[in-house]
Amino acid sequence: MERIPLVDYLVLDDDPHLVAHECTNCGARFFDRRSACASCSGQIFRDVAVERTGTLRTFTIVSFAAEGVQVPFVAGVVDCDGTSVRGNVVNVPPDPERVTLGMKVRLTTVPLGSDAAGVEAVGYGFEPVD
């Protein structure tokens, strides 16, 4: 089945991973399409693979969201070896007793369904490392 990543910065290969645009001048990393560097205004970037494991910097458990968003879910920020990444924390109950700050997590993919042509969209999340 054909697959499409939820976002440009998710690479779906044998080892799914995230790719950041790194400023060649100052090393600042970004996930969106860039005009220039927000840190030093440099205009040259290279794509770098982001470490797939990290620690949970912070989280919240969202119980109330816009229509159509499934709740509750765990939203967080993961420190992937110095690069902060936003994502859901998955494969763990949305319970503050079960999600802990500083816990080790790793990138995983999350299927999001298929469109009319049968193309499956795939997102990402972070799951606890046992």
Add this chain to the structure above:
Amino acid sequence: MAENVWILGIHMTEFGKHKDKDTLDLGAEAALGALADAGVTMKDVGVLGAGNLIGNSGFGQLLQKQIGQTGIPVYNVANACATGATALRVAIMAIKAGEVDMGMAVGVEKLSGAGLLTGNARAAEGGHWVRDGRYGAVAPLDGRVGTETMPGVFAQIGMEYGHRYGGADFELFARISEKNHAHSTLNPKAAYQKRMSLEQIMNDVMIAYPNTRPMCSANCDGAAAAVVVSETKLRTLSQEQQRRAVKISASVLTSDPWQEACQVLPDINTLTRQAAATAYEQAGIGPEDLDLVELHDCFATAELVHYDNLQLCEPGGAVDFFRSGAPWRDGRLPVNVSGGLQSKGHPVSATGIANIWEIAQHLRGEAGPRQIEGATVGLAHVIGLGSACGVHVLEKAAA
């Protein structure tokens, strides 16, 4: 050295539901109230800063058409929750630049029943995946790549602080909210004036852990306006006007400087710290000199980090500062004696002037039952996500 600028008149409408008033009615009420408080008319005002995010574009001109079309320049500004402070900054800057000797700023919002701000309702899916936007996303990211809801964003900001320094748990955040709801019982203009117990707060509807509903800012209707004047002009006015005038000892607006992660989770700390440091330097006043603070408690989790950002405590000491009782109205440094955004309410564009109104009431000795006795120096802080941070340090006129 640019001229000192003073608040000559200031007014805040009641916050809450105003079913029979539109944004112009509320804006006009605030503006006319501020002019009356100042003892001047629109003919004296040389510049107008106007803020209204949800509703009218060109709000400033529409307001003029209701209260006085005098031909002065109008600046319609938008800076999220810092819009009111930004409008005020426009008037202050015009005076400091020597273009005018008097200006007015007005902020108004109608938000009753607005519900959760942010996050896009998700359209029914179907058709074909199409990449869109600067992330090339084939579907909305809210809920799939973390959260874009304000309660969720600010929850993470508080949780991160708690993790870094320890001691902050669900109960501590709820206790911050308990304080603000208790304070609001003395504020007849607050949208909510009910004391809430810790249990009530913790057992209320969870929005984004650890923020329950009463720990979130209250959407409501309201407006606030201020008339500002140059010191030179003030000295030509009546003794009574001079006695009630409030000195703007510092007026600072910042945006967020780039930090690692700031485009992943908004960094509301760095720009607030920089605004505070600049404000204290401008005013020649330190945090130890403050008698009261109104800070941007859009969520209970936000109030905690701003104790630290505004240097009200030692670095990393926000939890101890709160636990000491300091920010209660009878504590060492009362914070949000108005009830704060959680209880007084948060009509977005009005907030940046309304918190200055609160400080001014105390410095003038006109705050009634909630007066902080002998207050001579106060600080007002707002932050609009995106971000913009406004900090104003205010001083009572010398007797």
